[in-house]
Every structure is written in structure tokens, then in C-alpha cells.
Amino acid sequence: MVERRGRVGLVTLNRPSALNALNTALMNELVEAVTDMDRDPGVGAVVITGSAKAFAAGADIKEMSANTYMDMYAADWFRHWEDLTRLRIPVIAAVSGFALGGGCELAMMADFIIAGDNAKFGQPEINLGVIPGMGGSQRLTRAVGKAKAMDMVLTGRFMDAEEAERSGLVSRVVPAAEVVEEALKAAETIASKSKPAAMVAKEAVNAAFEMGLAQGVLFERRVFHSLFATEDQKEGMAAFTEKREPEFKHR
Numbered sequence: 747m748v749e750r751r752g753r754v755g756l757v758t759l760n761r762p763s764a765l766n767a768l769n770t771a772l773m774n775e776l777v778e779a780v781t782d783m784d785r786d787p788g789v790g791a792v793v794i795t796g797s798a799k800a801f802a803a804g805a806d807i808k809e810m811s812a813n814t815y816m817d818m819y820a821a822d823w824f825r826h827w828e829d830l831t832r833l834r835i836p837v838i839a840a841v842s843g844f845a846l847g848g849g850c851e852l853a854m855m856a857d858f859i860i861a862g863d864n865a866k867f868g869q870p871e872i873n874l875g876v877i878p879g880m881g882g883s884q885r886l887t888r889a890v891g892k893a894k895a896m897d898m899v900l901t902g903r904f905m906d907a908e909e910a911e912r913s914g915l916v917s918r919v920v921p922a923a924e925v926v927e928e929a930l931k932a933a934e935t936i937a938s939k940s941k942p943a944a945m946v947a948k949e950a951v952n953a954a955f956e957m958g959l960a961q962g963v964l965f966e967r968r969v970f971h972s973l974f975a976t977e978d979q980k981e982g983m984a985a986f987t988e989k990r991e992p993e994f995k996h997r
């Protein structure tokens with residue numbers, strides 16, 4: 747499930763026979779793997795991917811179907827999975843095939859999504875008599891706006907890769923066979939930058955979803971100032987002046 751390519755971590759969901767339906771065991775493994783990478787100074791970015799047919803076809807319907815309200819509430823079902831949104835290093839979702847329900851929500855927990863041209867995104871929980879429960883109603887709405895989010899959440903229809911790119915859900919669409927390599931290349935590019943700068947950049951962009959404009963701009967300015975305490979800022983600006991490539995030390 748977990749591989750290292752230099753400074754990049756690659757995590758592959760490994761239940762292809764069930765289209766990577768997200769059950770507790772799989773999600774515990776995923777959260778543990780990326781949390782370990784997040785703490786590893788040698789990792790600068792992470793890619794999460796699935797199989798060619800499915801990134802993930804949703805939360806495991808069979809695992810939760812017999813649960814009662816109290817089972818769901820007492821376990822606070824999906825709460826632990828939200829840990830993925832608290833990672834400090836950049837995370838890319840490389841999506842091929844189905845990204846449905848919890849699969850779409852998992853992809854949206856990443857910092858950005860690179861989609862194969864066969865990708866299909868959807869929040870079809872309405873067909874099961876429920877609604878998104880891993881943040882879909884919130885993150886999809888922020889990504890694509892109210893009209894498309896309402897359409898998808900209320901009708902359960904799928905969005906193809908082209909529409910997903912046009913709507914702002916994914917950052918780029920590439921041939922399906924190349925999606926993991928493209929995501930790894932993007933992750934390698936990120937991991938080659940100053941790690942403190944990349945982490946702060948992620949925090950600053952995410953702040954746009956939590957703060958008003960004035961507060962967000964102030965937050966950005968303050969964390970921008972803070973980067974002048976890093977060796978990498980000195981190196982990056984010296985390298986520019988000396989017309990050479992920077993050698994970041996990630997501190």
C-alpha cells in the first residue's frame with residue numbers, strides 16, 4: 747500500500763475487488779500511513795491513488811448498512827478519517843475511474859486532484875437514502891459552487907473528468923494511464939521546494955476557506971514574514987541573485 751519515491755510518498759488503496767470501498771481497516775491503514783509520512787522530515791509530498799477502475803467507490807456500504815443511529819453516533823463514524831485534512835504536507839489525489847461518495851470526499855480532502863480522463867465523480871448517497879457524510883456537501887460546494895453541488899447531491903448524477911476540470915473540482919486531466927506518474931511528477935516538484943514554504947503555502951490557501959478576506963490576508967502576511975526565519979528563504983533568494991538553482995535544506 748505504501749511506497750517511497752525519494753521525497754515523495756505514494757499510498758495506493760488496496761481493495762480493488764471491492765472498487766476500494768472504504769472500510770474501517772482500509773481507512774485506518776491509510777490514515778496511519780499518511781500520518782507517518784507527515785511526521786517524516788524526509789517526505790515533502792504525498793500522492794494517494796486507487797486502481798485503474800476506481801479511486802474509491804465510496805464508504806463501504808456493506809460495513810455500515812446494518813448500523814443503528816447509536817452505532818453511527820457513538821463511534822462518530824468518519825470522524826477519524828477527517829484526520830487526513832489535518833496533514834501539514836501537501837497531498838495530491840490521483841483519480842482514475844470512480845470517485846464516488848466517500849471516494850469523492852476522500853479525493854476532496856487532498857490539496858488538489860489530478861484526474862485521469864476516465865474519472866467519474868459523484869455523491870450518489872441519495873440513492874441509498876442518506877447524504878454525504880465525509881464532508882461532501884461542504885467541500886464539493888466550495889469547489890464547484892451551489893448549483894452543481896446541489897445537482898450532484900440531490901440527483902446523484904456523476905460528473906466526468908472534463909466537467910470536473912471545467913467546474914474547478916480537479917486541477918488537471920491527463921490520460922488515465924498516466925495519472926499516477928503525473929501526480930508523482932507534481933509531488934516531486936512540490937517536494938523539491940522548501941518544505942517549510944510549501945507547508946505554510948498550504949496553510950495560507952486553506953485559510954481562505956476558514957477566514958474572511960481581511961483576516962486571511964493578514965494571516966498570509968504574517969506567515970510570509972515568518973518564512974524570513976528559515977534558511978531556505980536565504981538560500982532561495984541568494985540562488986536567484988547568483989543565477990543558480992537553490993539547494994533547499996527544508997529548514
Ligand SMILES: CC(C)=CC(=O)SCCNC(=O)CCNC(=O)[C@H](O)C(C)(C)COP(=O)(O)OP(=O)(O)OC[C@H]1O[C@@H](n2cnc3c(N)ncnc32)[C@H](O)[C@@H]1OP(=O)(O)O
Pocket residue numbers: 763764765767768803804805806807808844846847848849851870871874876877878879880
Ligand atoms: C461517505 C458516505 C456517507 C457514504 C458513501 O460513500 S455510500 C457509497 C456511495 N457510493 C455508491 O453508492 C457507489 C456504489 N457502487 C456502485 O454503484 C457500483 O459498484 C459502481 C457503479 C461504482 C460500479 O459498478 P460495476 O457494475 O462496475 O461494479 P460492481 O459489481 O457494482 O462492484 C464490484 C464490487 O465492488 C463492490 N462495491 C462497489 N462499491 C461499493 C461500496 N461503496 N461499498 C461496498 N462494496 C462496494 C460491489 O458490491 C462488488 O462486490 P461484490 O461482487 O462482492 O458484490
